[in-house]
Amino acid sequence: MKVSYWHNNRDIRIEEVPTPRPGPGEILVKVISCGICGSDIVEWYRLPRAPLIQGHEIGAQVVAAGDSVTKFKPGDRVFVAPKVPCMECSYCKEGHYPQCSEVKDRLPGGFAEYILVPESLVDKGAYLLPETLTYDQSTFIEPLACVVRAQRLAGVREGRTVFVAGCGMSGLLHVKLAKSRKCRVIATDINQYRLAFAKRVGADITIDAAEDVSRRLAEENIGKAGIVILCASALSAVEQAWKCVDKGGAVVFFAVPGPGKDVTVPINDFWTKEIRILTSYYCGPPDIEEAIKLIESGEIEVEDMITHRFGLEDIAKGFDLVLDGTRSIKVIIGPNDP
């Protein structure tokens, strides 16, 4: 089978490797669709494990099941989480699933024709796709689950004003989810293409991030935002977040500036205003289940965000587009496309 090894953003190599056979408890799945995630191109985050087969946003079909597998059979359409928490350690018990200290296996990457799914993931990390959910929609399950989790931690609910800084794929999912929760949504980006997209998918107010955003909000009588969600890594976005968050509000670091870029927090001001600063990283099983329901019910439309699809041989073109960021929203790789 063909797989793609990512060495860095400019060096992705297609290689031929033996197609694995499922042992007891394992399944072999054929990858039909796999999304390129914004985190796939973050070199400081990915390079320590390179070369690696990336791709954790999959829609796949079971082609073979090992002995003792009763949950799945060939032909089943599935999403498989990149890893599963144990649900029993102290972190899991507190709901900090991404911090689980007992994670056994990681799903091999989806930028490959097939994936051998380890037993622990077959048991607890693989989900049968509802009949109406397509393979392409399946690629949004994991990113939407991360968004669901962040908004839950932040306390996004009806009537709140939510400011989403950065309108890449995750930012747009934040806009959509906050709108479906009947919030007023402000979105910013430096790129007009993304900003127009945010407007189209429901943002009430879109502002060029190069502007003085807090002043614009004051001028337009919007005031401050109860929740600011940072989906951009620019330090200037953090500064805007500090200025735009309301008393009693929260700033969520969904994206971070990167190593060596520390942020200065106006903590004295925040103390008296009771402003919370939170981080949200990855997702847990309840978030995945909720994301599947949101997509299946049509409450969150996702296919309108797909702008490009490439076969595995052209994966480098896909990475280039995501790196550029100005002409694409969601890029999907179809490793088995003709």
Ligand SMILES: [Zn+2]
């Ligand atoms: Zn992702």
Ligand SMILES: [Zn+2]
């Ligand atoms: Zn655990």
